[in-house]
Amino acid sequence: MHQGHLNEDFARKSAELEKKLREYRSAAQKYHALFQQFPFGITISDENGGILETNVVAEELLGILKEEHESKSINPEDWNIIRPDGSPMPLEEWAAVVALRENRVVSKVMGVVGQDGAAAWFNVAAAPLHLKGYGVVITYHNITDKIQTEQALKDSEKRFQMFFENAPLGYQSLDENGCFIQVNQTWLQILGYAREEVIGRPFSDFLHPDWKEHFKENFPRFKAIGEILGVEFYMRKKDGAFILVSFNGKIGKDAKGDFKQTHCILQDITEQKRTQDALEKRLLALTRPMENPEDVQLQDLFSIKDLQNFQDQFSAAMQVASVITTPAGEPVTTPSNFTRLCSDLIRSTEIGRANCYKSDAILGAHHQNGPFVRPCLSGGLWDAGASITVGGKHLANWLIGQVRDETQTEEGIRAYARTIGADEEECAKAFWETPSMKVEAFQRIADLLYTFANTLSDMAFQNLQQARFIGERKQAEEAIKRHQSLHSKLVANIGDVIVIIDQEGVNRYKSANIEKHFGWKPEDVVGKSTWDNVHPEDIEEAKEFFLNLAREPDKTGVLECRYRRKDGAFRWIEFTGVSLFHDPDINGILGNYHDITERKEAEKSLRESEARFKALHNASFGGIAIHDKGVILDCNKGLSDISGYSAEELIGMDGLLLIAEQSRDLVMGNILAGYEKPYEAMGVRKNGEEFPIRLEARNIPYQGKQVRVVEFRDITESKAAEAEREKLQSQLLQAQKMESVGRLAGGVAHDFNNMLSVIIGHAEMAMDEMDPANPIFADLSEIFSAAQRSADITRQLLAFARKQTIAPKVLDLNHTVEGMLKMLRRLIGEDIDLVWAPHNNLWAVNMDPTQIDQILANLCVNARDAIDGVGKIVIETSKVSITDSPDKDSEARPGDYVVLAISDDGKGMDFQTQEKLFEPFFSTKDVDKGTGLGLAMVYGIVKQNKGFITVQSEVGQGATFKIHLPKHTAPVARAPKKSAEAPAAKGHEMILVVEDEPAILNMARLMLEQLGYKILAANSPSQAIQLAKDPPGEIRLVITDVIMPNMNGRELEERLRMMHPNIKTLFMSGYTANVIAQHGVLDKEIRFLKKPFTKKILAARVREALDGSD
Template identity: 40%
Template sequence: MSPAKTKSLSQILMANMLLVATVSCVLIGCLWVIQETYRFNADVVAMRDSMISARKQRMKEQVDSATAYLQFMRRQAEARTRTVIRERVHEAHRIATHLYDRYKDTKSRAELEAMVRETLRPIRFNNGRGYFFATRLDGIEQLCAACADLENTDLSDLQDTRGAYVIRDMVRLVEKDGEGFSSYTWGKPDAPGRDYVKISFVKLFEPFNWFLGAGEYLDDVEEDLKREALQWIQDIRYEGGGYVFAGSWDGTSLSGPAVGRNMYGTTDRNGVRIVQEMIEVSRNGGGFVSYVMPKLEGQRPEPKISYAAGLPEWQWYIGTGLYIDDIERGIAEYRRRSTTELMYSIAKIFGSMLFLWLAVFVLVARINRKTRGMLAAFSQFFNRSAHDQREISTADLTVQEFRDLADSANSMLAERRAAEEALREKSEELEGYFTLSLDLLCIANTRGEFVRLNPEWEKILGYPTADLEGRSFLELVHPDDKEATLAAVRALSGQQELSIFENRYRCADGSYRWISWRSRPKGNLIYAAARDITDRKRTEEELRRSEARLKDIFDTMPNGYYLSTRDGRFVDVNPAFVRMLGYSSREELLQVDIPRDIYVEPQEREHYIEESLNPEFLSTDFPESYRLKTKDGRIIQVEDNSRYIRDAQGNILYHEGICRDVTEREMAEEMLKASEATFRNIVQASPMGIHLYRLDSDDRLIFVGANPAADRLLGVDNSQFIGKTIEEAFPRLGNTEIPLRYRRAARDGESWQTEQIDYADGRVAGAFEVYVFQMSPGNAAVLFNEITARKQAEDDRQQLQLQLIHAQKMESVGRLAGGVAHDFNNMLGVILGHTELALQGLNPTHPLYGSMQNIRKAAERSADLTRQLLAFARKQTVAPKVLSLNETVNGMLDMLRRLIGEDINLIWIPGPNTGTVKIDPSQIDQILVNLCVNARDAIGDTGRITIETGRAFVDRDYCQRHADATPGEYVVLIVRDNGCGMDAEALSHLFEPFFTSKPVGKGTGLGLATVYGIIRQNNGFIEVESETGKGTVFRIYLPRHSSGLEHKTELPAEPTALGDETILLVEDEPMILDMTREVLTGLGYTVLSATTPAEAIRIAREHADGIDLLLTDVILPEMNGPDLARNLSGSHPGLRLLFMSGYTADAIAHHGVLEEGVHFIQKPFSTSALAIKVREVLDQETVPGDGRVP
């Protein structure tokens, strides 16, 4: 049995006192910790509830604020809409008033109405939905820009879906108040049904007994408002990445991370139907929803609380939310602070326990004081024994046990002195070997740490040995050697001796040195001797690399290598030599007999050897050239650099040489000599100019020569340029790509050809075609021809071809338009005339009265379209006046500003002394209205339109570049805008009829075609400059007129329509003839009618003194109207003439421009227009003998 453990009295007392103190501290500490933990948990719960409550209240306030703002926006929508349409109608009223005031003295009622209609028709607003309508007070629709099929229709009985009479209510409103709002249901363009609520504003236009109006659909306004609201919601952001989201009650997400998706069925991982619950609480006045956020882009899938409230009018819910973990982070911070306080409390407990331990220590010290003296002697002995071997004295020990222990200690001390002496002598001997050895000596442990190193380590690695001892040697081992080193350490740990092991160690300067080891393990230590073998390793590696390089050179060198014996056998050859002689392998070539198989004649080898042994041959550095025979019998010429290898006695052992096949080179040299002679002859005789250049090392391109043709083509002596750079010889080429192209040809062999060199510098001038190519590396030849005349002819031909194509195209379209207008106007004349005759005979209460009015309006609308076609075709019949362009434009500015709106700035820059032009004033109005409306549509929102005038002189050079121009003096009208501009494709079709880039229903495509026709009709031309995103500029050139302004002639306010004169009516269309005769007869005139010119001449002869007016169609069979008038003018002096036509075909007007004094009425015409025009012609004084025949 083991002896029982004993304890001293002091130990027993110490243990008991510490036990009591420990138990007391533990009990007190536990109660304290429990109390602090309970208080901490209660505080955390209270804080969480407080933070969640505050955040919920804030979310509710944010959502309630958003819904209140949206309600406010929705309530203001109708008021805002009423303001917009009222301002637009007032604008339309101002435009119509301006047009009426400006042209009421020069235009008929029908022309004025058509002008107002066509001016208001293209105007759009409210994102293109808004348009103008006009209705006569009797209910006849005059203008409906979005529903042209209703124009000229009686809408008095039109009712909306609620039974209200829409037009009647508007008539009553304007008759009573002059203007006001009207609400009704109406159809929408491109939408089914007629039950869309619409608000319209109407205003009376007294000159025509019309009311003008515009409207807006409430659902369209509401849709605009919804889009505006969603944009406002999407822009709301607040701290912490918070946002407001919106959705519809059908589950569609309107904003937020899932915008555009239907989230109605979305559930979180706990089964909560998130969107359905939000819809439910929003229907019930608002509430909170707790859920786990689904995986959406930009959102983390964590628990979340959201508040949602409803917008019942739109069936939307509006909400915002917060992540629960945002609150938990605040609670975590509070928990951290509380934990610090708790640790402080625990520290106080440990302080109390320490105080108790100190009290116990003081008590035990008093008890131990009596026994300390006896123990002190032993303590001093053992403390002294490490450095002092004096024995312990037993005289002072009174206890037997302590005396026996002292005797044993003295005996042990004597034995230790003897062992230490022997060990010291041995250690001194080993220390000498260890310190003085030139090898690297090391003691390490099996953990891989240096224990001791001799001084040689510091010399090799550069580290102080003190820094390495105790450090892991694996830290210094090269990364590639660590695995092998670890394996070696494991082997040594298993007590296996390693004879040789090599690895690399890192030195203090960062380099690595190779170390070779011999190691032996002993217990946990490893004893090793090592040597630095870095130099040996480097030598071995360099030797391997050198051998590899020589092998690579030997195998890859392009020249052949051979080593042969004196008697004619190859010892070694390289692959190039094998290929040169046509053999399949090295081994095959080593077997051949050199004199017989390689030399053309066997004796040639002996002759070559004898020559090579000649001292004069040995003293030269030039290679020997001779012939060899390949395996297939070909004869090749080789150059050989060779030497003899001799033994110590000077005897020849081997013949070694490097040779190359120069057969092709010698052939090429011969061919080159012949080619150079041929090339020299070609260059001198070439009809093309040739320049030769050399590229220097500093990239300077030097002129080195030219042929005679170059002197002839350039007209200068090209020898003056020799030695100069290309930039010095031809300075105008310095800023072009040509020197770069020439350099590329000389340096890189990159050929180049062009016909686009136009050069002039005072010595040389012309257009040239050039071809440059590389003659040899660094040398280029330039071949050139002068093509000035040819290029000018090609440019002229191309320009004339483009002008011809354009002219033919526009002329063809014009003929088509004129022909259609002529036939169509004849048909419209019959329809319009008979309709008016029928209306005159019908009571307004008759059931057919309204239908006849609709027929008349449709005919008038069709006539407006044919007038636009005639304007494009330059067949519109006009009465030009000499006028000031500045004054005419200035008078239109107010109307144009109202037309384009307040958001676009109209700038007027009149040019000084522009002079006058001769043109129908209404055509200036048409040009400016069409160009300004186009500019307004191109600008969109806000922008600038500038109108300028000026003078220009056009010469023949300019006319060659512009197809429509003719030389002369012009007045220029410029209209520029900063709108969206046009691309090249749109510009190429700009003036074609019916071409438009606007959406369907937004334009007819006749606006710019009409402008083009008017300008060409007045012998002008137009230029257009435009670029996408940079706006458009129209420059209109009108011939400058030399005479002064014409004075405006006041027309009678109301010509008398009735009369009793005799009228000769000539018309080849029977229906038009009958209708016109009936109208004139009804006005009191005596009408003589004829369908052909021959019949008209016969009737005129029968009534030699009784015809006052000839009313004739312009286009007639046998002879035209003017020819008939000339025929009758001789027999009827003073005969008044009135021509009528749907298409004049230049018979009475040149490109539609009436000649001086010619009276004309355009088909189709109304009965009132005919009555007024006939009366006007009959009442005008004439000069006897002047028949007014064009």
């Protein structure tokens, strides 16, 4: 009977064991499948770096067989590892070595150089394995393409920078205030400045004075519109000269869609403009009617420089004098090859010069049958001429001559010299100096001139026709645009949730952290269809994605869709998967979910923002009026909306009636001057209301005549917005200034309190060992007091910065204030009456009582200092409920508040003082009478406790500060009565002290040893862990600094509790940085010792920690 039971029991246990073995083998197979088919390489090593196991992906990534891989170790002899910069990576920097040494997860980019010398790049992650015989597990995936892409991007950026600096066009970038951020080398060369003379300066500094105001008015418009094309400015070069430049540009925006900077290219078009103006002048001259000769000049059609050059060459070749004159005979070019007889003698006399001009006019007249050759009316030498005529208009005479033949005689010249009053002898000598030529030869030269003059006239007419054709077909020059391509970086990751999905879409595996991200436990979804939790709108796309992925083994893909959480909410995920249906252990798609909801929401917000902007831009318009001599001929509906008049009333109205009286002179002056730039004035509506407007006018052809079109734009809202923007900018600057001091306070508090701890501690221990009668005792006492005052200043800074470490309690504010009254009366003196007016049935508040003490002390001292002689200070409490929406300028928010008010009848404050009241270091007291931190500290305390503060004051009328603290619903905790100071508590327990500052560590050790404790001292968390592994006795308490390198105090406590579950912890710090406190508020279970501390405080906190219960 008994043997039968044993057999049954043995059979049952054997069956259970067999079942567990099957489950173990199944789990092992699944683990092995996951390990081998995981899309990343995996290597597992022992404690000495020997490689124990690798997966198939590692074999593919590293290009070595699995057996060869597992025969290697983690050492430089087996691997050639390099840093991202290409230099060798020493062993101590390898991810696996660091992870094993520092007992933490390490991630690094590492290059592996193969036997062919080529480097493959990997993102390597190593984590320590806390299992016997194991060292680290290493995962890595190939990022060689990413590294090469990044290098190519750097090379591209380098090439771009070279092109950017040496581009044929100038580039400039301005910030929101119109100041230079960047310019390229071409810009500097165009204007002649050095880069340091430009960056940071306003753009308007480089403009012509007449253009500065225009830029200031239109820069905001550019920022709003987002683009400018062909805008022209006159800019000042470094040498003082002005050049005309053309701008094309766009604005750049930040990730939120807000203005960031401008991007503009500029081109020096000074010469181009001059050429264009000359061409337009010529075209205008040639295309307008030419009834009056003075309307068209030769230089409008030809380059005088070119004509002069040809004239000089013609005269030299033909040995004749030559000049081009107006039809009246006045020279246009400089005479070429003129003889002394003509230029120096005959033309030097009034009669001779007049006769020359008369002769030139006759010779240059247009003759259809050939050139006119005849003796000159002034001297008788042979001359000839031809006209330059374009489009039937006689523009100039081209004259040659001053040659003689046998028909001219010396006697004739002498006689003419006497007639005109010239020197007869000199004229006779000069006559024989003139070239001699037979008249037949001169006639041939005249014929050649005639032919050339006619050809020149025909060419000018043809050029005119061509210019007209070009003018009709002329197109605006395309603006040069600069676009810098942005390259996105692909960051491979294994996602948040690992999944396996089979051919039917059924979940076969979900990692445990699916509950963290989506609320489902694995057993809730494993065995069920994936499509059950995919958003209905995404199911078809998701199914198609899975089908495509399943068709090809090892194919990878990425899908974005919405996935349902357990609570019903949908989250956007990015699914990255690999097809492993050919693997019998996986038989499905292995992938991961990555939550991208925030990114999707940001993209949606951006799209909505852009849509709102486009809608607002497209819907915006102003009023438009067309008027002739002030009378409105036509208008749009916008003008009716702005003015309040109907379109029927506006047409025929004097446009000045839409302008306020104060602006009519300005507008009228701009109309008369033809001013065409935008400017601001005051308009007036039909109902008499005056409002700001922006006007811009242009002259246009309308119904056969020139009229003026005017755009009226109501800028009431933009003016208000501008005022509001200036106000918000002021508030932002103030907030930034306050935040800067706050960051400074938090930053220095930790180190400064460490130094004060050493000073206070050693001063106190020295005084404990010294006779008070010793002269040095007084010096030590002064050091001790000064250090404590310094600690108070640090505490005030932290309070202002809202980084003071506090321990809130539920308080009855009346009870707390009453406990301070006696001390406050001593503080303000006998001449000032302190009145206490508590409110009955006051709500509770949740606050550190020491902060109430700080607020009362600071406000009462300030009230005392504001009273000259005898006065009164009133402290009162009340409660208030705020239900209405708060004013936008107020910090108040709806809710129930307990109010603590402190009033005085002192000298009060003006508005300017109240504006700066809570700024740190602002004080109206003498330099040696205060730090300027008191009210800043009060403000910081109130904000840290989610309250707000108001101030009411006028000069001579005193001041009232009202502190509003949120109501708390929990019951009030009465503070225990303070007992008389007791001697420092002692003990004998073993304490582990951890502090990275050697001076504080040594001081704390000395203090505790003097109190009788056994001390283990560690200067780092890693040393503390080593000491805790094998202590010489039971460690009852660990005292640890909060802020330390590599591991903070909270993390150290968790590690120590794994080894010593009953160990107690006392944290110490001068600044907790949210490690054990959230926004400065201590967690309830935290024991905390604030630096700097005295020996007595240390003794008390240690005793409380040891005797307290967890």
